[in-house]
Amino acid sequence: MALPLLQVALDNTTLEDAINSVKLYGHIIDIVEVGTILHVAEGIQATKTMRELYPDKIVLDDIKGADAGKTLAELCFGAGADIMTAICSADINTMIAMKNVGSQYGEYKDVQVELYGDWTYQEAQQWYDNGITQVVYHRSRDAELAGKTWGPTDFEKIGKLCDMGFKVTITGGLKASDLHLFKEFPIHGVIGGRSIRNADDPAQAAQAFKDEIKRIWG
Amino acid sequence: MALPLLQVALDNTTLEDAINSVKLYGHIIDIVEVGTILHVAEGIQATKTMRELYPDKIVLDDIKGADAGKTLAELCFGAGADIMTAICSADINTMIAMKNVGSQYGEYKDVQVELYGDWTYQEAQQWYDNGITQVVYHRSRDAELAGKTWGPTDFEKIGKLCDMGFKVTITGGLKASDLHLFKEFPIHGVIGGRSIRNADDPAQAAQAFKDEIKRIWG
Known part of the structure; x- marks a missing residue:
C-alpha cells in the first residue's frame, strides 16, 4: 500500500502566523491544511495564499461545510483547494453538490467527511455509494481536553471504515509516538497539528512523523 | 410571549455585496447574521464589519463550529458577535467552551446549535442541561433543492424542542407566506435569506416578514 500522507492543520488565528509556521515544515509534508480556525479568522484568502505558496502540494480546506454545498465548493475549489x-x-445532497463542483475543477478534487458525534454506518454507506470516499476520523479536541483518549471503540470504527473501502485520515492531538496504535489499518492520512506547529523544531517534528509513518507502514 | 425575532442571513460571497444588501433592510430586522458562506469567504472581518455597521442590533456569526470551541469563540465574540x-x-465540551468564552464577553452572549442530520433528543437534553438553550431548526438548503419540504416530522420536532424549553429559530428557504405553518409554536426567531436579500424590494420583503410575524404571534 501507499504510505499514509502527512497533513498539517494550520489552526493559527492569523494568516501571518500560519505562513511563518508552515514555511518551517511545508517542504516535508504532503498536505497543507487550512484549518477551520484559520479559515474562520481569515476567510478564503488563507486558501488562496496556501495554494500560491505550495503549488505542488495538496491543499485541503477544512471548512466542515454543512449546507449550501455548491456555493461553498465554488469558493474553496475556486481558491485552489484540492480537498474540502x-x-x-x-445532508447527502450537500456532499454531492460539493463533489460535483469539485469534478468541474479537476479529477483530483475531493470531499472529505469529518466524523463528529453520532454518524451511522448507514450514512457512511450512503456517502460511499455517492462517491464520497474519504473520511476523517476525529478525536475531538475538546473531548481530548476533557480527558478522552484513543480506545477500542475508535479502533473498531476505524477498522470498519477501512473495510468499507474508505480512505481514512486520522486526527486529534496525534503525536508521532501514537501512530503505532494504528499499524494494523491501511490509513490514508495522518494529521499533525500542535505537536508539529508548536514543537521547538517543527521541521524535525514533521520529519519524525514521516519517519515513523515509513517505519510502520513502509 | 415576545414576538419572534427576524434574522436575515447574509450568505453573500463578498463583504461588499453583503454590505450593499444589508443596508437596504438592516434597520428593519432584529438580527444581522454573518452567514456561513460570507464567513467562509471573508473571515472574521465580516463579523467586525457588521458589528460596526449595526452597533444596536444583534449580530450572529453562523460558523457552525464543530471543535476547538474556545478558540473559535474568542474569534467570534472577540469580533463583536452576540451569538455564534x-x-x-x-462534542458537548465544544459547546460548553463556546458558552464559557461568551459569558466572559457579556451576559447576552449566546450559542445556538444548528440542527442537521441525526441529532437526538438525548443530546438536546444534554445541551439544555449545560445552558445551551438555543437551537436552529433547519430545512437544509440542499435538501430543499432536492425537493424536500416542511412536513409533519418537522412540526413534531419543533414542537418537542419548544416543549423542552429551547428557544427555537426556524430557517430553510422560508417565505413570509410560510410563517403561518408555525403559528402554534412559541417560535423564538425566524431567518429569512434569499426571499429577502433577492427580493425586488428587500426592505419591503423584510417588512412583510415583520408584519406577518406580528399578525400571527402578536
Whole structure:
C-alpha cells in the first residue's frame, strides 16, 4: 500500500502566523491544511495564499461545510483547494453538490467527511455509494481536553471504515509516538497539528512523523 | 410571549455585496447574521464589519463550529458577535467552551446549535442541561433543492424542542407566506435569506416578514 500522507492543520488565528509556521515544515509534508480556525479568522484568502505558496502540494480546506454545498465548493475549489471537508451531519445532497463542483475543477478534487458525534454506518454507506470516499476520523479536541483518549471503540470504527473501502485520515492531538496504535489499518492520512506547529523544531517534528509513518507502514 | 425575532442571513460571497444588501433592510430586522458562506469567504472581518455597521442590533456569526470551541469563540465574540453557532454533531465540551468564552464577553452572549442530520433528543437534553438553550431548526438548503419540504416530522420536532424549553429559530428557504405553518409554536426567531436579500424590494420583503410575524404571534 501507499504510505499514509502527512497533513498539517494550520489552526493559527492569523494568516501571518500560519505562513511563518508552515514555511518551517511545508517542504516535508504532503498536505497543507487550512484549518477551520484559520479559515474562520481569515476567510478564503488563507486558501488562496496556501495554494500560491505550495503549488505542488495538496491543499485541503477544512471548512466542515454543512449546507449550501455548491456555493461553498465554488469558493474553496475556486481558491485552489484540492480537498474540502463536509461535516458528517450534512445532508447527502450537500456532499454531492460539493463533489460535483469539485469534478468541474479537476479529477483530483475531493470531499472529505469529518466524523463528529453520532454518524451511522448507514450514512457512511450512503456517502460511499455517492462517491464520497474519504473520511476523517476525529478525536475531538475538546473531548481530548476533557480527558478522552484513543480506545477500542475508535479502533473498531476505524477498522470498519477501512473495510468499507474508505480512505481514512486520522486526527486529534496525534503525536508521532501514537501512530503505532494504528499499524494494523491501511490509513490514508495522518494529521499533525500542535505537536508539529508548536514543537521547538517543527521541521524535525514533521520529519519524525514521516519517519515513523515509513517505519510502520513502509 | 415576545414576538419572534427576524434574522436575515447574509450568505453573500463578498463583504461588499453583503454590505450593499444589508443596508437596504438592516434597520428593519432584529438580527444581522454573518452567514456561513460570507464567513467562509471573508473571515472574521465580516463579523467586525457588521458589528460596526449595526452597533444596536444583534449580530450572529453562523460558523457552525464543530471543535476547538474556545478558540473559535474568542474569534467570534472577540469580533463583536452576540451569538455564534455550533453544529449539532459537536462534542458537548465544544459547546460548553463556546458558552464559557461568551459569558466572559457579556451576559447576552449566546450559542445556538444548528440542527442537521441525526441529532437526538438525548443530546438536546444534554445541551439544555449545560445552558445551551438555543437551537436552529433547519430545512437544509440542499435538501430543499432536492425537493424536500416542511412536513409533519418537522412540526413534531419543533414542537418537542419548544416543549423542552429551547428557544427555537426556524430557517430553510422560508417565505413570509410560510410563517403561518408555525403559528402554534412559541417560535423564538425566524431567518429569512434569499426571499429577502433577492427580493425586488428587500426592505419591503423584510417588512412583510415583520408584519406577518406580528399578525400571527402578536
